[in-house]
Each structure stands twice: as structure tokens, then as C-alpha cells.
Amino acid sequence: MKQKLTIFFSLILLLNGAFAQKSKGLLSGRHLLGMHINTIDVRTPSEWKDANGVRTISGLKNQDFGFSVSAWSLFSSRVDLSAKATLLFHNYAASDRGTYDIANNQFGFELEPSINVKAFEDASFFNAFFSMGIGAGVYSGKVGTYFPVGFGLQVNMKSDTYFLLQSQMRYSLMEDVHKDNLFYSFGIAQKF
Numbered sequence: 111m112k113q114k115l116t117i118f119f120s121l122i123l124l125l126n127g128a129f130a131q132k133s134k135g136l137l138s139g140r141h142l143l144g145m146h147i148n149t150i151d152v153r154t155p156s157e158w159k160d161a162n163g164v165r166t167i168s169g170l171k172n173q174d175f176g177f178s179v180s181a182w183s184l185f186s187s188r189v190d191l192s193a194k195a196t197l198l199f200h201n202y203a204a205s206d207r208g209t210y211d212i213a214n215n216q217f218g219f220e221l222e223p224s225i226n227v228k229a230f231e232d233a234s235f236f237n238a239f240f241s242m243g244i245g246a247g248v249y250s251g252k253v254g255t256y257f258p259v260g261f262g263l264q265v266n267m268k269s270d271t272y273f274l275l276q277s278q279m280r281y282s283l284m285e286d287v288h289k290d291n292l293f294y295s296f297g298i299a300q301k302f
Contacts, residue, residue, distance in 0.1 A: 139183055139184030139185060139186075140183075140184045140232070140269065140301055141181070141182065141183050141184075141301065141302055142180075142181070142182040142183075142272060142299035142300060142301055142302070143179075143180070143181055143182075143299060143300055143302050144178075144179070144180040144181075144182065144272070144274065144297045144298060144299030144300070145177070145178070145179055145180075145297060145298060145299075146177060146178040146179075146180060146194070146196075146274070146295045146296060146297030147175070147176075147177055147295070147296050147297070148175065148176040148177060148178055148196060148198065148293060148294065148295045149170065149173040149174065149175055149176075149293070149294045149295075150173060150174050150175075150176065150198050150200055150291050150292070150293055150294075151167070151168045151172070151173045151291060151292040151293075151294070152174075152200070152288075152289050152290075152291045153168045153172055154166075154167050154168045154292050155279070155289065155290040155291060155292060156289060156290075159290075167292070173294075174198060174199055174200040175198075175199060176196055176197050176198035176199055176200075176218075177196070177197060178194045178195060178196040178197070178295065178297070179194070179195050180192055180193065180194040180195075180297065180299065181193050182226075182272075182299055184232055187231045187232055188227060188228045188229075188230070188231060188232070189225065189226065189227055189228070190225075190226040190228070190232075190239070191223070191224070191225060191226075192223070192224045192225075192226055192241075192243075193221070193222070193223045193224075194220075194221070194222045194224070195219075195220070195221055196218075196219070196220040196221075196222065196247075197217055197218075197219055197220075198217065198218045198219075198220065199216070199217050200216065200217075200218060200249075216249075216250050218247050218248065218249040218250070218288070219247055219248050220245050220246065220247035221245065221246055221247070222243055222244070222245035222246075222258060223243050223244065223245075224241050224242060224243030224258065225241070225242055225243060226239045226240070226241045226262070227239060227240045227241075228264070232266070232269075233266065233269065234266060235265065235266055236263065236264070236265060236266075237263070237264040237265075237266065238261065238262070238263055238264075239261070239262050239263075239264060240260075240261055241258070241259070241260050241261065241262055241276065241278065242257075242258065242259045242260075243257075243258050244256075244257060244258075245257075245258055245280070247288075249287055249288050252287045253284075253287070254282065254283070254284040254287030254288050255282075255283040255284055256280045256281060256282050256283055256284075256288070257280070257281045257283060258278040258279070258280045258281075258293065259278060259279055259281070260276060260277050260278030260279060260293070261276070261277060262274060262275060262276035262277070263275045263276075269301065270300065270301045271298065271299070271300055271301070272298070272299040272300075273296075273297075273298055274295070274296070274297045274298070274299060275295070275296055276293075276294070276295040276296075276297075277292070277293070277294050277295075278292070278293040278294075278295075279292060279293075280292070280293050
């Protein structure tokens with residue numbers, strides 16, 4: 111837990127430089143509304159933590175799926191603020207006991223505000239971005255929180271439509287509710 115908080119506060123200090131830019135304000139930048147298809151991988155982080163575990167990423171058949179709706183607002187030329195509501199299908203209780211079975215999936219609902227710092231100006235056709243935030247969700251009737259950190263790629267189609275590919279490591283702040291996991295997302299966002 112202490113290590114996760116140290117990472118979180120270190121990243122906040124790094125992002126401080128991004129917010130030192132002049133901004134037009136939260137409501138004056140471009141706004142996007144997006145839909146995403148997601149996968150969640152709980153096995154890989156558990157195996158990476160095991161000293162004798164395999165150091166590979168689980169295949170798609172060992173991951174669970176979900177979908178999200180997101181809102182993005184351009185805060186400055188290289189910083190987006192986003193909020194994502196996600197519905198995931200996963201058997202949260204069974205994965206902790208090692209008796210996971212995809213046929214018994216339950217659902218989890220998450221809300222996740224994030225800061226996305228881009229490598230280039232927003233008008234760039236291709237853009238890589240670093241993302242971090244804080245998330246909270248309800249999983250099998252229990253409330254849990256997590257700290258997502260990741261990278262993404264954005265493709266800008268004439269500043270109206272954006273394709274987003276994102277990968278996150280989600281550090282659980284409540285391991286008894288849900289475990290650390292890898293989260294992958296592909297989405298399309300439209301300017302409104």
C-alpha cells in the first residue's frame with residue numbers, strides 16, 4: 111500500500127508541470143463522448159507477483175469483457191480530463207479463491223476520473239498519452255477503489271472523431287474486494 115501511494119504522489123508531482131500551462135478553462139476546450147470495449151486480466155498481475163509464476167500476459171480467452179461510456183474534455187493543448195463509467199463481467203469472489211469459472215461471471219460497475227497527458231498537441235493525427243486517475247466500483251455487492259496508471263494511443267480524424275487504444279495497470283487499494291488487474295480498452299469518441 112505504501113509503495114502504491116508513493117507512486118501516486120510521485121506521478122502527481124510530475125503532472126504538476128503539465129498543469130502549469132495556460133489553459134482556456136475546463137468548459138472552453140473540445141469535448142468528446144465515447145464508447146469502449148474493454149477486457150480485464152486478473153491472472154497476469156497475480157502471476158507476476160508470484161516468484162515462481164510465469165512472466166507472460168494471459169491470452170484473450172483468459173480475460174473478461176465489459177464496456178464503457180466516457181466523456182473527455184480538453185483542459186490544455188496536451189492535457190485531457192476524462193471520466194469513464196464501466197460495466198465489467200467478472201467473477202470477483204471466485205478469482206480470489208482460485209476457483210474462477212467464466213460461466214459464473216458477475217458484474218462490476220466502476221467510475222473513473224483520469225488525467226491524460228499527451229506527447230503532442232491535440233491536433234496531431236497520432237498521439238501517445240500517459241493516463242492516471244482514481245477509480246471506485248461496486249463488485250459483487252462490495253465497494254472497492256483502485257489507482258489506474260497506463261498508456262494509450264489516440265488517432266485524430268479531423269478533430270471530430272477519435273480512436274482510442276488504452277492499456278492500464280490498475281492497483282487495487284482494497285485487495286479484499288478485488289485484485290490488481292490489467293485493463294485494456296478500445297474506443298471511439300465523437301466531438302459534441
